[in-house]
Amino acid sequence: MTTPVEPPVPPADTAPPRPGRKLGPIADGVGSVHRAWLEPLRHTYLTSGLTLSDLSIRVPLAKSKISELLRGCGLYPRWEIMHSLSIQLQLPSWPLHRLWRQAAFEAQKSSEWVERSGDKAAVTTSLVPPLDHRAFRETVESDYSLYAQVFLDDDQRDTAVSNAFDILWLRWNEALASPDIRRFAWEALRATVMARTPHIDGRPEFGAAAFDTVALQHLTTETERMDQMAESLHLFKAMSWLPDRQLDVMVMRRLYGTSPEAVSDLLGLSLATVRSDERHANHFLQSVICPTPETEGKTA
Structure with a gap:
């Protein structure tokens, strides 16, 4: 893959005017997986040209x-x-169903309710994503898993990565129309990972990654490993203060030794942006971990 260039973001498409009241925002308290299918559903509706009245005629719902x-x-x-809506809005039902099912359990619905609510709407489980979606997934999935495992345990990691690709499938046309599909996809991954990551004072908590870093793989004695883990825990606490983009760059660069060129490809950022983010992040981390008299007061 070639190093991307960050083009200017085009103005957002304006939805055709609709009669009636404007659709309100997503309600507070909507769960992360519920939001994962709700956002692409809303976007597809808002760009479809259909009205709520149109949908109420075609879907058995007021x-x-x-x-x-x-x-x-x-x-x-x-x-x-949901199945009726997916047909009218031309959304693939299989990834929508997987996310809907997860969110149902998140909403404390029983297995019996989940199974019963789909009795009249079969799901085509053999449906496959577009060929270019599958090719893209094969290219980035292993790196996506590496990023997710810094913040999540194995089960949560796999779920987050799978959800990210389901969301991307639902929003594939939107992704293709975006300035850079790699950046679009990375934001989907990041959102699914961070929704499951414990946060302290608004900062992601990923101290568990200190026990599975590249640095530990080359150490043989228990004393060396304990010292390295203590150092890593201190580093990760400082890293949690970084802005989102700098944090992502440093996770791939510092924890996995990924080359700047590969990080550029993965995150959909220009090589110059990756190097600039890494430089600023290193400066901040140095000021926190080894403060000088000039920087100590600024980072307190």
């Missing part, structure tokens, strides 16, 4: 209930309703 569904309000929707 207009007010469809509005609630698109805001994440009210009762969690049954799959048969």
Whole structure:
């Protein structure tokens, strides 16, 4: 892959004017997996040219209930309703169903309710993503897993990465129309990972990664390993203060030794941006870990 150039972001497409009340924002308290399928569903609706009245004619649900569904309000929707919406909005049902099912359990729905709510709407499990989506996944999936495992345990890591590719499948046309598909996909991954990562004072907690770093692999004595873990824990605490993009660059550069060129390809950033982010991040980390009289007061 060639090093991307960051083009200017084009103005967002304006949705065609609709009669009636404007669709409100997503409600507070919507769970992370619920939001993962709700956002692409809303985006597809808002760019479809359809109105709530149009959908209420085609889907067995009142207009007010469809509005609630698109805001994440009210009762969690049954799959048969979601399936009908996916057909009208031309969304692939299989990744939508996987995310819907996860979010149902997140909403404390029972297995019996989940199974019963889909009795009248079969899901085509043989449906496969577009060829270019599959090719993209094969290229980046292993690196996505490396990033996710810094913050999550094995089960959570696998779920987050799988969800990221399901979201990308649902938003594939949007991704293709974006300035850089790699950046679009990375943001989807980051959102799924951070939604599951414990945070302290708004900062991601990833101290567990201190026990599985490249630095430990070359140490033989227990004393060396303990010293290295203590150093890593101190480093990771400082890294958690970095801005999002700098943190991502440093995870791949510092923890895995990924080359700047490979990080550029993976994150969809220009090589100059990666090097600049790394330089600024290193300066900050140095000021925190080994403060000088000039920097000590600034980082307190």
